[in-house]
Amino acid sequence: xxxxxxxxxxxxxxxxxxxxxxxxxxxxxxxxxxxxxxxxxxxxxxxxxxxxxxxxxxxxxxxxxxxxxxxxxxxxxxxxxxxxxxxxxxxxxxxxxxxxxxxxxxxxxxxxxxxxxxxxxxxxxxxxxxxxxxxxxxxxxxxxxxxxxxxxxxxxxxxxxxxxxxxxxxxxxxxxxxxxxxxxxxxxxxxxxxxxxxxxxxxxxxxxxxxxxxxxxxxxxxxxxxxxxxxxxxxxxxxxxxxxxxxxxxxxxxxxxxxxxxxxxxxxxxxxxxxxxxxxxxxxxxxxxxxxxxxxxxxxxxxxxxxxxxxxxxxxxxxxxxxxxxxxxxxxxxxxxxxxxxxxxxx
Amino acid sequence: xxxxxxxxxxxxxxxxxxxxxxxxxxxxxxxxxxxxxxxxxxxxxxxxxxxxxxxxxxxxxxxxxxxxxxxxxxxxxxxxxxxxxxxxxxxxxxxxxxxxxxxxxxxxxxxxxxxxxxxxxxxxxxxxxxxxxxxxxxxxxxxxxxxxxxxxxxxxxxxxxxxxxxxxxxxxxxxxxxxxxxxxxxxxxxxxxxxxxxxxxxxxxxxxxxxxxxxxxxxxxxxxxxxxxxxxxxxxxxxxxxxxxxxxxxxxxxxxxxxxxxxxxxxxxxxxxxxxxxxxxxxxxxxxxxxxxxxxxxxxxxxxxxxxxxxxxxxxxxxxxxxxxxxxxxxxxxxxxxxxxxxxxxx
Numbered sequence: 001x002x003x004x005x006x007x008x009x010x011x012x013x014x015x016x017x018x019x020x021x022x023x024x025x026x027x028x029x030x031x032x033x034x035x036x037x038x039x040x041x042x043x044x045x046x047x048x049x050x051x052x053x054x055x056x057x058x059x060x061x062x063x064x065x066x067x068x069x070x071x072x073x074x075x076x077x078x079x080x081x082x083x084x085x086x087x088x089x090x091x092x093x094x095x096x097x098x099x100x101x102x103x104x105x106x107x108x109x110x111x112x113x114x115x116x117x118x119x120x121x122x123x124x125x126x127x128x129x130x131x132x133x134x135x136x137x138x139x140x141x142x143x144x145x146x147x148x149x150x151x152x153x154x155x156x157x158x159x160x161x162x163x164x165x166x167x168x169x170x171x172x173x174x175x176x177x178x179x180x181x182x183x184x185x186x187x188x189x190x191x192x193x194x195x196x197x198x199x200x201x202x203x204x205x206x207x208x209x210x211x212x213x214x215x216x217x218x219x220x221x222x223x224x225x226x227x228x229x230x231x232x233x234x235x236x237x238x239x240x241x242x243x244x245x246x247x248x249x250x251x252x253x254x255x256x257x258x259x260x261x262x263x264x265x266x267x268x269x270x271x272x273x274x275x276x277x278x279x280x281x282x283x284x285x286x287x288x289x290x291x292x293x294x295x296x297x298x299x300x301x302x303x304x305x306x307x308x309x310x311x312x313x314x315x316x317x318x319x320x321x322x323x324x325x326x327x328x329x330x331x332x333x334x335x336x337x338x339x340x341x342x343x344x345x346x347x
Numbered sequence: 348x349x350x351x352x353x354x355x356x357x358x359x360x361x362x363x364x365x366x367x368x369x370x371x372x373x374x375x376x377x378x379x380x381x382x383x384x385x386x387x388x389x390x391x392x393x394x395x396x397x398x399x400x401x402x403x404x405x406x407x408x409x410x411x412x413x414x415x416x417x418x419x420x421x422x423x424x425x426x427x428x429x430x431x432x433x434x435x436x437x438x439x440x441x442x443x444x445x446x447x448x449x450x451x452x453x454x455x456x457x458x459x460x461x462x463x464x465x466x467x468x469x470x471x472x473x474x475x476x477x478x479x480x481x482x483x484x485x486x487x488x489x490x491x492x493x494x495x496x497x498x499x500x501x502x503x504x505x506x507x508x509x510x511x512x513x514x515x516x517x518x519x520x521x522x523x524x525x526x527x528x529x530x531x532x533x534x535x536x537x538x539x540x541x542x543x544x545x546x547x548x549x550x551x552x553x554x555x556x557x558x559x560x561x562x563x564x565x566x567x568x569x570x571x572x573x574x575x576x577x578x579x580x581x582x583x584x585x586x587x588x589x590x591x592x593x594x595x596x597x598x599x600x601x602x603x604x605x606x607x608x609x610x611x612x613x614x615x616x617x618x619x620x621x622x623x624x625x626x627x628x629x630x631x632x633x634x635x636x637x638x639x640x641x642x643x644x645x646x647x648x649x650x651x652x653x654x655x656x657x658x659x660x661x662x663x664x665x666x667x668x669x670x671x672x673x674x675x676x677x678x679x680x681x682x683x684x685x686x687x688x689x690x691x692x693x694x
Contacts, residue, residue, distance in 0.1 A: 033517040095472060099465035118446035118520050121468055125442060126513035128475060129506045136503045148495040155502060156483045159476045166473035170380040173465050 003057040004346045009066030009335035014075060018061050021079050022086060025134055036111060036123045040094060046114050056106050059343050060200045061086035066339055067204025067218055070332035078207035080138040081154055085200040087131035088158055092165060094124035100252040131158065154206050161199035168192030172258060179282040181259040183268055190230040197226025217326045224319035225340040228312045232347035234260030235308050238296050255287045261311060263295065265304040274298055316344050350404040351693045356413030356682035361422060365408050368426050369433060372481055383458060383470045387441060393461050403453050406690050407547045408433035413686055414551025414565055417679035425554035427485040428501055432547040434478035435505055439512065441471035447599040478505065501553050508546035515539025519605060526629040528606040530615055537577040544573025564673045571666035572687040579659045579694035581607030585643050586652065602634045608658060612651040621645055663691050
């Protein structure tokens, strides 16, 4: 997916600070395991030589900093949480690449494709542990980030979100082998996937020692944003932006018969003929490009594309409204609203 | 591997308390993801019907309780940590079964074999998150386990150990494609794998609010025990107990050319002919049973079996000596010594 670049609410300097904090955290460790992580994050080639690949999406890390700023926090306190959220997201990507057999991500071979599935599963597990270690390393720092109560709240936030995403993944994978997946089921999975952005925005609030009503508003904002993004990822896989072809991650989702809001809508609302035809396609073990073309043309006819687009737009507005009770200064509400739109649209 | 049964230091009632606390924690959640976890842990069959498979190894959970007792703690405070250590161990087993393509564990089909690798990777990730959630759920309880400082120390202990195991896994996997793996390299991997038992024993001390010198002694005790067990797992894979055949997990390690202390010793110390013959065998993509028979007969000749056995015995004694400075009552030192011997020998 395209990078969000520098998220609204952050300066170039903020983004640079984040990137070097993230890189120093990984580079502080010597073993080859960490070189694989550095490769995945875009700073090294497969031989361990420094490389600067095109800026990857860092919307999780950036959103922690933006939410913290809006809640009156500073970058220094928010940085370990920003690193943690970005790493949790990335551990999931590394595992997803094995699960969906993606050969490329960000136009580079995936870890499993280069080092094999066993190393990729292990690298993902290591990134998962590293996410929390980033938070612990701040224990001896000054400020709210060193308060054990806050550390424990931050980690619990991340773990609950991770578990929600795993619950969603279970369903998402089990839907591959079913044709009859309903709209409500798809929403339920998307909301679970949205939990990580919810935790991400909340972490920014925790870093700023915001009160619990602000934390809850940030969670609602992030969860709605993440839910909309998750649904939009499926939409973009079916209908890529006009100037681009499907990438390997998008193809992987479709060929493995992952269901989406649009397909669920067509299955619930299509004519018997439409439904039978979709069922026949989904009965194949793996879909080929002609099958995918047929699916998209059916979904255009059934109005399922615009049904899904409307829901993505509504969820984005829901995210923005969630900020109202926070009492954040207007300019911060505006930049967080822009951030939500960008996170969703860059899916 | 055989179960340690009830670990020395625990009564039947302690073990029952642990088993029901672990089961209630998983059963408290409704989704099918948790049924897969319950299957893996031995309380359900693949259709989600209750089943009581033979008691699985619970040495991680039991060791937390035993160490806590020795340090003057009670089961109630130690229970969430016991659950956490047991779940971290089990998330690793679920992922290892995918990595080594094990079809069976504890005489039952593995998660990946029954539900596919994508679900198994996801189930492991979920168990990994659940491990810490067990600790957080105690925040509202009474006693030391509800102190955020202690919670944060416990989680950091687990994460640092998990990362060490991942570092070890990286090396272990990378050794599969090399013949020339030295004795020191094998020790380094085994010590990293031993970190989880080190963290496990330490968690018992944390639950009992033991002072830092006791915590360090418990870490040394657990790490040496875990290191010895890890080396003994390799020995038992090569030379199973006289009355048993190799199980699927043992075969998987050997066929995938995982290296062991015994093979490293033979490669470093064998005659040129021995070394060349081992190199030829390890050049095959996957080993067959005849290759494995040839390896074990070479390792008998080079004295590599007894070399490895002596190191396992020495590490077990090192574990037991580590308890000396703790000031634990003698009967607790004795039961922890017995526990170490059993954990190693049941590898």
